[in-house]
Amino acid sequence: MTVQIAHSGPVTSSDEKARAREALARNSLRTEPKAVRIVVIAIAVAFLTIFVVLPLVVVFAHAFSKGIAAYLAALAEPEALAAIRLTLLVAAISVGLNLVFGLVAAWAIAKFDFPGKTFLITLIDLPFSVSPVISGLVFVLLFGAQGYLGGWLRDHDIQILFAVPGIALATTFVTFPFVARALIPLMQEQGTQEEEAAISLGASGLQTFFRVTLPNIKWGVLYGVLLCNARAMGEFGAVSVVSGHIRGETNTMPLLVEILYDEYQFVAAFAIASLLAMLALITLIAKTVLERHLDEGQDPSDH
Amino acid sequence: MTIEVRNLVKTFGSFKALDGVDLKVDSGELVALLGPSGSGKTTLLRIVAGLDWPDSGEVLINGEDALAQGARERHVGFVFQHYALFRHMTVFENVAFGLRVQPRAVRKDEAAIRARVKELLDLVQLDWLADRYPGQLSGGQRQRIALARALAIEPRILLLDEPFGALDAKVRKELRKWLRALHREISVTSIFVTHDQEEALEVANRVVVMDKGRIEQIGSPDDVYDNPATAFVHGFIGESIVLPVEVANGTVRLGDRPLDLAAGGLAPGASRLFVRRHDMLVGPPGSGAFEGAIRHVRNFGPVQRAEVALSGGQTIEIDAPRDRELRAGDTIGLEPRRYRIFAG
Amino acid sequence: MSAVAARRRTLPGFGLTMGLTLTWLSVIILIPLAGLFLKSLELSPEQFWNILSSRRTLNALRVSFGLAFAAACVNLVMGSIIVWALVRYRFPGRRLFDAIVDVPFALPTAVAGVALTALFAEKGWLGAPLAALGIKVAFTPLGIFVAMIFIGIPFVVRTVQPVLQDLDPGIEEAAGSLGASRWQTIIRVILPSLAPALLTGLALAFARAVGEYGSVIFIAGNLPNVSEIAPLLIVIRLSEFRYADATAIAVVMLVVSFVIIFAVNRLQRWAQSRIPAR
Numbered sequence: 001m002t003v004q005i006a007h008s009g010p011v012t013s014s015d016e017k018a019r020a021r022e023a024l025a026r027n028s029l030r031t032e033p034k035a036v037r038i039v040v041i042a043i044a045v046a047f048l049t050i051f052v053v054l055p056l057v058v059v060f061a062h063a064f065s066k067g068i069a070a071y072l073a074a075l076a077e078p079e080a081l082a083a084i085r086l087t088l089l090v091a092a093i094s095v096g097l098n099l100v101f102g103l104v105a106a107w108a109i110a111k112f113d114f115p116g117k118t119f120l121i122t123l124i125d126l127p128f129s130v131s132p133v134i135s136g137l138v139f140v141l142l143f144g145a146q147g148y149l150g151g152w153l154r155d156h157d158i159q160i161l162f163a164v165p166g167i168a169l170a171t172t173f174v175t176f177p178f179v180a181r182a183l184i185p186l187m188q189e190q191g192t193q194e195e196e197a198a199i200s201l202g203a204s205g206l207q208t209f210f211r212v213t214l215p216n217i218k219w220g221v222l223y224g225v226l227l228c229n230a231r232a233m234g235e236f237g238a239v240s241v242v243s244g245h246i247r248g249e250t251n252t253m254p255l256l257v258e259i260l261y262d263e264y265q266f267v268a269a270f271a272i273a274s275l276l277a278m279l280a281l282i283t284l285i286a287k288t289v290l291e292r293h294l295d296e297g298q299d300p301s302d303h
Numbered sequence: 304m305t306i307e308v309r310n311l312v313k314t315f316g317s318f319k320a321l322d323g324v325d326l327k328v329d330s331g332e333l334v335a336l337l338g339p340s341g342s343g344k345t346t347l348l349r350i351v352a353g354l355d356w357p358d359s360g361e362v363l364i365n366g367e368d369a370l371a372q373g374a375r376e377r378h379v380g381f382v383f384q385h386y387a388l389f390r391h392m393t394v395f396e397n398v399a400f401g402l403r404v405q406p407r408a409v410r411k412d413e414a415a416i417r418a419r420v421k422e423l424l425d426l427v428q429l430d431w432l433a434d435r436y437p438g439q440l441s442g443g444q445r446q447r448i449a450l451a452r453a454l455a456i457e458p459r460i461l462l463l464d465e466p467f468g469a470l471d472a473k474v475r476k477e478l479r480k481w482l483r484a485l486h487r488e489i490s491v492t493s494i495f496v497t498h499d500q501e502e503a504l505e506v507a508n509r510v511v512v513m514d515k516g517r518i519e520q521i522g523s524p525d526d527v528y529d530n531p532a533t534a535f536v537h538g539f540i541g542e543s544i545v546l547p548v549e550v551a552n553g554t555v556r557l558g559d560r561p562l563d564l565a566a567g568g569l570a571p572g573a574s575r576l577f578v579r580r581h582d583m584l585v586g587p588p589g590s591g592a593f594e595g596a597i598r599h600v601r602n603f604g605p606v607q608r609a610e611v612a613l614s615g616g617q618t619i620e621i622d623a624p625r626d627r628e629l630r631a632g633d634t635i636g637l638e639p640r641r642y643r644i645f646a647g
Numbered sequence: 648m649s650a651v652a653a654r655r656r657t658l659p660g661f662g663l664t665m666g667l668t669l670t671w672l673s674v675i676i677l678i679p680l681a682g683l684f685l686k687s688l689e690l691s692p693e694q695f696w697n698i699l700s701s702r703r704t705l706n707a708l709r710v711s712f713g714l715a716f717a718a719a720c721v722n723l724v725m726g727s728i729i730v731w732a733l734v735r736y737r738f739p740g741r742r743l744f745d746a747i748v749d750v751p752f753a754l755p756t757a758v759a760g761v762a763l764t765a766l767f768a769e770k771g772w773l774g775a776p777l778a779a780l781g782i783k784v785a786f787t788p789l790g791i792f793v794a795m796i797f798i799g800i801p802f803v804v805r806t807v808q809p810v811l812q813d814l815d816p817g818i819e820e821a822a823g824s825l826g827a828s829r830w831q832t833i834i835r836v837i838l839p840s841l842a843p844a845l846l847t848g849l850a851l852a853f854a855r856a857v858g859e860y861g862s863v864i865f866i867a868g869n870l871p872n873v874s875e876i877a878p879l880l881i882v883i884r885l886s887e888f889r890y891a892d893a894t895a896i897a898v899v900m901l902v903v904s905f906v907i908i909f910a911v912n913r914l915q916r917w918a919q920s921r922i923p924a925r
Contacts, residue, residue, distance in 0.1 A: 030819050032829055037736055044732035045744060047725050051797050052750045054772065055762035062765055101671050108664035112656060120668075122912065126676055129904040131858025132756075133878040134897045137885065138679035141686050146890055148682060173675055193387035195658050196354050200374045200381045201401035201456055205659035211404070215391040234755025236861035241882060254757035254861070261761050261865065270765075273758040280753035287753075288746055354657045374657060 059277045062270035074268035075275070082248045083256040083272065089164065090239075090252060091232040094172040098228050102179025103221070107209070109180075110187035111195065121184065127176045135173050136241025139166055162244030167252065170238040175228045182224030186217055186294070219293040226290065230283040234276055304365045304459045304492045305330055306351060311360035313346055313516075320346040321357065322516035328509075331490045333483070335497055335507035339539070343516040344496045345384075348462050351494065352381045364459060380458030380491075384465040386449040388437035394448050395433040398423055401456035423451040426485070443474040447481075454489070463495035467502060479506050500540050504528065512536050534645035537577040544583065544619045546576045548644065555644065558615040562592045564642065574646050578639040580622040581606065585629065591638030595619075599631045611637070680901075687898040690891055698895040703871050704880065708899065711877040714788060715856035718795035722852045723845060725796075726803025733804075734811045748804045751797055756861025763794050764865040786868030791876060794863045799852030806848035810841055843918030847911050854907045858900065 031037065064071055074080065105124065109117060127135065141147050143160040153160060160166045194216065198208040214221075236254040243250040251259065253272050260269035306328040313321040321343045328334050336344035349355040351362055353374030362369040369377055388397050398420045402411055411419065424430040427447040437445055446466060453461060466482065467475040483506050486493060497503050503510045504524040512519045512527055512535075520532040531537035538545065549556045551571050555564045564576075588594060595611040598618070602608075606622040609629050613619060621637065623629060687695070698704060732738070733745050751759065767774045767784040777784055784790050814837065822832040860878040868874040877896055884893040 030816060030823075031735065040728055041732045041736055041738050043725075044729040045738075045740075048729065048744050048747055048800075050773070051793075051800065052747050054766055055759060055797065056750060056754070058766045058772065059758060059762045101668070104664045104671075105668040108661060108668050111658050112661045112665075114665075120672075122908070123672060123676065125908070126680070129854055129858075129908045130680075131860065131878050131897075131900055131904070133860050133881050134683070134858070134901060137881060137893060137897050138683050140885060141682050141890065141894065142679055144890075146888075148685075169675070173679065176675055192658060193383050193385065194389055196374070197381070197383060197387040197389070197452075198400065198404070199658065200352055200354065200377075200379060201404065201452065202375055202378070203400070203404040204375065207404045208658070209660075211400070212389055215389075230753050234753075234758070236755060236757040236760075237878065240860075241885065254755050257757045257761060258865075266765075269761060273761055276755045276758045277762075280750065280755065280758075283753050284746055284749055287749070356656075373659075 056277060056281075059270055059273050062266055063274040065270075066267045070267050071271050071274075074265075074271040077268065079248050079251070080256065080268070080272060083251050083253045084275075086164070086167070086249075086251065087233050087253045090168050090171050091229055093168040094175055094232045095225055095229050097172050098175055098179050099221070099225055101176070102183055102224055105180045106183035106187050106217075107213075110184050111192050124177050124180050127173055132174060132235065132237025133241055135238040136170050139170055139173070139242050161242055162246065162250055164250070166242040167239050167250060170242045171232050171235050174235050174238050175232045178228035178231065179221070179224035182220050182227070183217055186220040187213070190216055219290055223287065223290045223294065226283055226286055230280060233279055305363075306460055306492060306494065307361075307363040307366075308347070308351065309361040309363075311347065311350060311357045311362070313343075313350065313355065313357045319516045321350075321360075324360070324513075324516070324518055326511060326518065326521070328492060328494060330492055333486045333493045333495075333506065333508050335495055335503035335510045336513060337497055337500060337503040337510055337540075338513035338519075340498060341515075342513040344498075344513050345464055347513075348464055348494060348496050351460075352379045352462050353377045354381070378456065378459045380453030380456065380461040382446075382449045382453050382461070382463040382466055384468055386437070386445045386469075388445055388449060388452070390437050392436075393433065394424070394429070394435050394437070394440070395420055397437065397448060398452045398455050400452065419455065423455055426454070426488075427451045441474075442470045443478060446470065446478060450485075454491075458491065461491050461493040463493065465497060466495050467497070467499070475502070482506060504540075512539065514539070529641075531577070531643065534575055534577065534647065537643055537645070542580050544578045544580060544621070546578075546617060546619070548574050548576045550574050550644065550646075557593075557613075557617075560615055564592055564639070564644075566644070569644055570646055572646060574644050576639075576642060576644050578642045580608075580620060582640045582642065583619075583621040583623075584638045584640050585621070585623050585627060586636040586638060588634045588636050590636035593637040595635060595637060597629055597631050597633045597635060600629045611635070683894060683897060683901065686890070686894045690895060694891065695895050698892050699899065703875070704877075704892070704896060706872040707875050707877040707880040708896070710788060710791065710873075710875060711857050711900075712903075714792050714876075715795055715853050715859075718792055718799055718856050719849050719853035721796050722799040722803045723849045726800060726807065726848060726852075727841075727845065729800070729804050730807045730811055734808060748801050750801075751799075752801050756798070756859070757865075759797060759862035760794065760865035763797060763862065764790075767793060767866060785866050786870075786874070788867075788874050790866035790868065791863050791874060794866050795856035795859060798859050798862050799856050802851040802855060803845070803848035806851065807841055807844045810844040811837075814840055843914055843921075847914055847918075850907050850911050850914070854904055858904065 032040075109120065140161060142149055143153060143166065144150050145154070160169070194212050195208050198212045203211065234254055235252075236258075239252055240255060240258070243252070243255055245251060245255060245259065247259070253276055257269050257273050257276070260266075260272065306326075308324060308326050311321045311324040312319075324343070324347060326347075336347060338344045346355060350357050351364075351369070353369065353372065356370070364377065364379075389400065392400070399416055402416045402419060405411075420433075421430060424433060427450060429444060429447055429451070432440065432444060432448070437448070440448065446469075450463075450466075467478055470478065479502060495506070504527075507524060509521065510524055510527050511521050514535045520527055520536045522530070522532075527536060528540055531540065537543055546557060548562070549572075550566050550569045553566050555562045555566045555569075555574075555576070557576075584591070593613055595613040598610040598612055600607055600609045602625065603622070605625065607625050607627075607629060609621050609623060611619055611621060629635075690698075699708075729748065733741060733748075764785055765771050767777070767790060769775065769778050769783070769785065771785070774785055782789070784793055818836055818840070819832055822836045823829075827835065858878060860876075860882075863876055864879055867876060867879070869879060877900060881893045881896050884890070884896070
């Protein structure tokens with residue numbers, strides 16, 4: 001690995017000298033000797049390769065270890081298809097709920113002043129710091145046979161735990177902050193002047209939101225939905241606790257990975273895992289693109 | 304359309320932004336709210352627009368209680384300090400916004416909207432920018448688009464918050480003249496907020512000087528400059544010499560020295576004497592109310608500015624015409640051509 | 648606030664959106680969490696203490712907290728090196744590696760779990776050479792440590808990176824012009840400026856690793872008292888219908904996480920108050 005020092009175009013010798021002197025001056029103050037730089041870069045790259053790149057590569061290597069036919073066959077299993085369907089359904093429910101919540105909460109928090117705002121944001125952040133297993137446990141304690149509402153649910157024949165509602169609830173809990181947290185800082189930064197202008201021009205509240213606010217935050221909404229969706233599809237711990245692992249019924253893709261792996265069906269386990277890994281990679285690429293849009297969205301001449 | 308506010312009070316936490324403000328604006332007037340930052344002028348404007356709400360008091364637009372209506376129903380054109388143009392819409396769509404959000408029953412058809420927007424863009428002389436986005440405009444252009452957008456809804460009154468505040472000096476001067484001419488053309492009752500006295504005096508029919516949430520004086524531009532009602536107005540508008548004086552037994556004293564100034568009708572006690580720099584006339588030593596020695600002289604455009612040490616010990620700056628010969632070291636007499644004494 | 652001001656806000660919808668926000672927050676987050684604490688109150692102090700002081704619980708907590716802290720420390724050091732390389736140096740593939748840092752955020756934990764296990768198993772790409780050296784990673788506490796390092800990297804990098812990027816180059820030039828060596832400048836000028844971000848990153852990586860489940864359980868071996876993490880013990884107790892045990896362990900972990908968020912919030916506020924407003 002080498003360190004590139006940017007030089008472009010033909011340079012005269014006096015230019016070169018001046019530049020060399022300038023580079024020397026800057027180098028001695030703001031950077032380290034070349035040997036140090038190479039060592040630091042080498043450590044960083046080696047660490048990221050071992051701990052991040054290799055695990056990613058290993059997923060695909062194992063998934064295709066018995067050839068592409070075995071890979072496709074594993075994905076075509078009814079159990080796999082059921083897991084994919086359930087994962088998409090659960091993600092759609094929880095992303096939908098959190099999208100609506102995120103927009104509503106961001107409007108209340110970013111566009112108005114009220115006491116306790118910081119505390120409210122901390123509460124919205126809570127799920128980020130709760131262990132996934134505990135996120136599932138709280139719903140078992142509420143809806144389980146011995147839970148607070150367990151008896152009532154049994155009497156009315158309503159199934160929440162070990163069924164889609166429980167999985168969707170636990171996933172919604174875990175992904176709760178994503179959309180709101182993507183929107184609140186963005187909307188706070190944008191202020192309320194455009195909305196005030198719209199109102200004074202005669203727009204209703206909904207017209208103001210859909211014609212003025214939403215177009216201004218659309219990249220932020222997409223960003224929040226993207227991260228929310230990635231986590232919703234990939235959630236394991238919380239879903240594992242509430243799902244009951246009923247094959248073909250309450251297994252999401254991450255849960256199926258575990259089951260197949262425990263049964264030594266490595267190709268099948270890694271085939272499902274490779275789909276989730278691709279989801280992660282697509283998410284990261286889309287995230288990078290969106291971050292560029294979000295940076296451009298800020299109008300520097302408007303201040 | 305008239306605007307009337309009665310006894311408006313507004314506090315933010317412990318800060319009194321408006322402390323009992325009364326103001327009446329007649330139909331077709333162009334009124335400036337002038338004051339330093341924090342004087343309450345923007346708060347007053349926002350309350351009239353329905354963007355803020357007073358703690359108590361009344362706002363009447365054309366005699367109707369405006370506080371019973373939200374900003375949306377008041378039909379007030381508001382031009383924001385930083386314009387608040389919708390950044391994702393073209394100039395055309397910005398101006399058309401107020402027409403497009405009207406209830407279906409009264410909304411104009413597309414052709415009528417296009418015609419009206421075109422008319423407004425012509426009025427602000429920016430029809431060639433219709434397809435641009437706000438981010439692609441200069442400050443002066445944004446300002447005029449913001450005005451066109453506010454006028455699109457045919458507002459009953461027009462309110463402008465620091466309309467030239469964010470522009471550089473040259474553009475600001477051009478736009479001032481333009482706004483005055485535009486007002487003459489459309490003659491909608493207007494109030495604008497400014498902290499720039501030159502702007503207020505040049506553009507407005509009437510000037511409202513505010514400080515600390517109160518109105519200090521309301522008058523024509525000439526009035527507030529020539530006959531300031533309070534010490535604040537005298538100090539804020541134009542450049543003044545301020546000297547602490549003592550009023551007793553019908554005479555005015557500066558330190559130990561009695562001044563040859565009329566003190567008729569003034570309450571005895573510590574007071575302040577206000578004189579404009581150019582109202583201090585220079586004469587030979589012994590003439591006039593004051594005497595002093597010139598420290599140094601510097602030319603300042605059409606005038607020369609002299610720093611004078613008064614015999615009482617204070618140092619003041621006066622402006623004199625360039626043809627009057629002043630030299631450092633000279634002793635001179637000074638006579639205020641026009642002055643005001645305010646108690647306190 | 649007077650009646651007029653309280654009734655009127657310029658933009659519409661505050662009452663509605665705030666009401667919905669609080670309702671939804673309560674239904675999804677606050678009531679379920681409160682249920683957990685309520686459940687733990689059903690236990691007498693002795694019962695609570697007996698659960699926590701049992702050998703298996705203590706060992707699980709020790710494994711989770713101890714290894715999480717060790718992994719967070721490794722992340723602090725390696726994260727700093729990565730940030731320095733990404734922000735200060737130009738090298739081929741820099742943008743790619745910058746993007747890759749987020750993989751542990753985005754990769755589902757179960758996928759990370761099976762991948763790390765395959766990689767570090769005795770016949771795995773890295774497990775085999777390590778086994779030749781007599782080091783066994785998978786199915787030992789060392790495996791838990793590795794998984795916790797994986798999961799914690801982005802927390803340190805993404806908290807410190809923006810701070811280093813925004814650091815005024817002037818302070819380094821000033822230190823250099825005052826005669827400080829490069830090493831002195833880094834230790835005495837740059838490091839103190841980064842300290843709040845480094846501590847925040849450490850705390851976040853630690854908090855995440857303590858609660859981590861999916862990426863750990865595959866590689867852990869899950870031997871009680873040796874390589875069993877606290878979240879797994881909660882799951883086991885639940886499957887044994889020993890809800891009281893699960894609740895007690897969960898409450899301890901939750902309280903620790905809340906203390907950490909509180910500390911991080913304080914730290915952030917303190918760090919912001921040190922920086923003059925720009």
